[in-house]
Amino acid sequence: MNNILDVKTPGQGQALALKSDYGLEHHGLSNLHQVYWNLPTEALYEEIAFRREGIISHLGSMVVHTGAKTGRSANDKFVVREAAHEQNVWWGQYNRPFSTDKFVDLFARLQGYLQGRDLFVQDCFAGADPDYRLPVRIITENAWQSFFARNMFLKPQSLDEYRRHVPDFTVIAVPSFLGFPQVDATPTGTFIVLSFEQRLVIIGGTAYAGEIKKSIFTVLNYLLPLQGVMPMHCSANVGKAGDVAIFFGLSGTGKTTLSADPLRGLIGDDEHGWSDNGVFNFEAGCYAKVIQLSATAEPQIFACTRRFGTILENVVYDPVTRHIDLDDERITENTRASYPLEYIDNAVPEKRGPHPKNIVLLTCDASGVMPPIARLSPEQTLYQFISGYTSKLAGTEAGLGKEPEITFSTCFGGPFMVHHPYKYAELLKRKIERYGVNCWLVNTGWIGGPYGVGKRISIKHTRTLLNAALSGKLAKVEYKTDPIFGFQVPQSCEDVPVSVLNPSESWADKAQYMQRYRSLANRFIENFKKFADGCPPEVVKAGPKSAMEVEAAKK
Numbered sequence: 001m002n003n004i005l006d007v008k009t010p011g012q013g014q015a016l017a018l019k020s021d022y023g024l025e026h027h028g029l030s031n032l033h034q035v036y037w038n039l040p041t042e043a044l045y046e047e048i049a050f051r052r053e054g055i056i057s058h059l060g061s062m063v064v065h066t067g068a069k070t071g072r073s074a075n076d077k078f079v080v081r082e083a084a085h086e087q088n089v090w091w092g093q094y095n096r097p098f099s100t101d102k103f104v105d106l107f108a109r110l111q112g113y114l115q116g117r118d119l120f121v122q123d124c125f126a127g128a129d130p131d132y133r134l135p136v137r138i139i140t141e142n143a144w145q146s147f148f149a150r151n152m153f154l155k156p157q158s159l160d161e162y163r164r165h166v167p168d169f170t171v172i173a174v175p176s177f178l179g180f181p182q183v184d185a186t187p188t189g190t191f192i193v194l195s196f197e198q199r200l201v202i203i204g205g206t207a208y209a210g211e212i213k214k215s216i217f218t219v220l221n222y223l224l225p226l227q228g229v230m231p232m233h234c235s236a237n238v239g240k241a242g243d244v245a246i247f248f249g250l251s252g253t254g255k256t257t258l259s260a261d262p263l264r265g266l267i268g269d270d271e272h273g274w275s276d277n278g279v280f281n282f283e284a285g286c287y288a289k290v291i292q293l294s295a296t297a298e299p300q301i302f303a304c305t306r307r308f309g310t311i312l313e314n315v316v317y318d319p320v321t322r323h324i325d326l327d328d329e330r331i332t333e334n335t336r337a338s339y340p341l342e343y344i345d346n347a348v349p350e351k352r353g354p355h356p357k358n359i360v361l362l363t364c365d366a367s368g369v370m371p372p373i374a375r376l377s378p379e380q381t382l383y384q385f386i387s388g389y390t391s392k393l394a395g396t397e398a399g400l401g402k403e404p405e406i407t408f409s410t411c412f413g414g415p416f417m418v419h420h421p422y423k424y425a426e427l428l429k430r431k432i433e434r435y436g437v438n439c440w441l442v443n444t445g446w447i448g449g450p451y452g453v454g455k456r457i458s459i460k461h462t463r464t465l466l467n468a469a470l471s472g473k474l475a476k477v478e479y480k481t482d483p484i485f486g487f488q489v490p491q492s493c494e495d496v497p498v499s500v501l502n503p504s505e506s507w508a509d510k511a512q513y514m515q516r517y518r519s520l521a522n523r524f525i526e527n528f529k530k531f532a533d534g535c536p537p538e539v540v541k542a543g544p545k546s547a548m549e550v551e552a553a554k555k
Contacts, residue, residue: 002117003033009118010046011039011143018162020123024139027170027200028107031115036143038123038162041150041309047120047143054144058322060308061337063315064144067175069206070314070332072214073190074415076205080195088222090420098193099185106184106193107202113177120146123165124153126216128351129280132229132273136216137167141174148209148311151285151338153216154351169199169219175207194218209313209338213287214416217271220282222418230274230427233413235259236267236281236353244279244353245470246272248412249362250390251334254444256288257459258362258466260300265348268341274356274431281351286344290315290337293326297459300344301337302326310339355435358470361412365445366391366404368454369503369517372496373465374441374487375479378432379542381439382425386531386539387524388412391445404451406520408527422534440469441487447499448506450516457500464495484521485544522546 003009018038024030039047045062048054054064078098079089089095120140127133138149156162178189190205192215201215221231235247235255244267249255256269268281269288288301290312295302304310305324313336316328326335341347361384363370376384388411391404408414410421417424432439444462448454468474479488490501499505507513521544532540 006033009034010050011036011043014039014043018159020121020165021163022166024119024121027139027172028111029114029119029139030111032119033116034118036118036120036146038121039143039146041147044143044147044150048147051143053142054311055317055322057306057312057317057324059306061305061310061312061324062144062147063312063317063324065331066207066209066313069190069208071208071334072210072415073188073192073206073208076186076188076190077192077415078186078194079418080193080197082195082197085196088226089418094415095418100197102185103193103195103198106179106191107200110172110174110177110202110204114174117141122146122149122153123162123167124149124155124284126153126220126282127273127280128154128282129273129275129277131277132224132227132275132280134216134220134223135165135168137165137170138212139170139172140212141176142207144311145173145207145209145212148338149212151309151311151340152213152283152287154284167199169201169216171201171203171212171215173203173212175203175205177204179204196222209311210287210336213271213283217282218416218418220271220273221413221416224273225419225423225427228275228427230424230431231282232272232274233270233411233416234272235269236272236279236356237261237264238267238348238353239264239470242354243357243470244355245358245360246274246279246356247360247362248385250364250388250392250409250412251289252392253362253364253390254459254462255362256286256301257298258360258444258462260298260344261463262300262346263467265346265353266341266344267348267351267353278352278354279356280353281341283341284351285338285340288337288339289334290326291329291333291335304339304343305337307339307343309343310337312337355431356437359432359437359439360466360469361385361439361441363390363441363443363445364404365389365443365520366406366451367516367520368446368448368450368507369513369520370441370443370445371482371489371503372443372447372457372462372500373469373474374482374485374489375474376439376441376487377542378429378439379538380487381432382429382535382539383528383542384441385412385428386410386421386425386535387528387543388414389524391451406523408523410531420534421531425535425539438469442466447503454506461496461500465493468493483545484517486542
């Protein structure tokens, strides 16, 4: 906000109460109007309402709109090419190089733009394991984005800790500042540029808050593997016996929904690390998709949308009654809720757990051919992990239409992986072998036909299958080897129809089913060619068989 009239705002009186001794001048930010340091949630509510950045809905959640950008701008994300780090970076589709000189110039323009303006700062940490937590600073133009950072990251616990906070990495998010493509070499006015040398991320041209959290996730995906820690785009929960399960998956596959199980403790819903100490959450909050959220199927997350302290992004509301409508997708299908983890009744306060007993790879198969659950060998797990198959759902990223789009996002989080995929797969392999982990592939997509013909697998059936897998019940049933993918498919599970367990049974045209299945297998084979040179032969062979190989095996 450019407060040129010097209007006194609600939080001005406490703006410096939690100020760090490490000031913004260390980031090259000077001649600012007012800096609001580490405002608590209540004060941020007042600032957001005063600045008309959002409205308070019925029952107290804060509703904000992110403007034109309602999802991540994957094509506008860059990594600065720097001599000390470039050998570690897997350059290409996800890690687009940005020149050092252009970064210096772009940041200088941003520093000039911020003079005379108000800024909000949240000093916090990423990582609940004290051995690996990263001190971060989130500097934002908007009060509501500061609120988001306060929800999503771990907070200092004392005045002295705030005062002594020195960030190892800083994010500066200024939605109103646009890149100039002819000068900055950015494709559009939107940019997310990460410099490992400067320990800095700068974001402009987008108010979508997911860019802030995923920027820090990208940083951790670079730093932690160098320390032997596995960073994971996954949710995690723990049973009463201390059995941890982790759920890898892209947005829309059910990570948040399936991990919020009332019978298990929630460690976290999206980002975790796996160290020699066990599993730990990177974050302090959840960032859940809420379009068409059901009070019946997802009661805990649904309840969070109606609580003070929750931010609702791009959710439609009645301007008179302030009632929200989670079914209305007129703004975007990627409606989001950001809320503290402790809003989930069975959240684990420490945000940590022992080594996993089960790994679940989640996919949303829009082809309607994958089984709802399959047991994987360690080699098949690595193949599926590196492949990262799913269907992108509308709204998650800019440019997606209504129709789900088949995609392979390596490590179930390609846009956030900085090293070569096998760097992460090798870490995962060591941990699976060391701790004897059971591995599963779970499909939350369609059965009875592809998207538009079949229907989505019910959450009830998915939960039943998961509970059977995590409890050990699925270890006692008969399995059948899938002829194309080679994984083991259970032939029975209490309360789950055979037509769900074996998707071919739910297709009217079995020949069309097999044609679709072979087509998907060919997509896997083609996609994996780009990783084959960097992977051991046993992992390459753990993928699906081509039609010729299947016919040869029959003979």
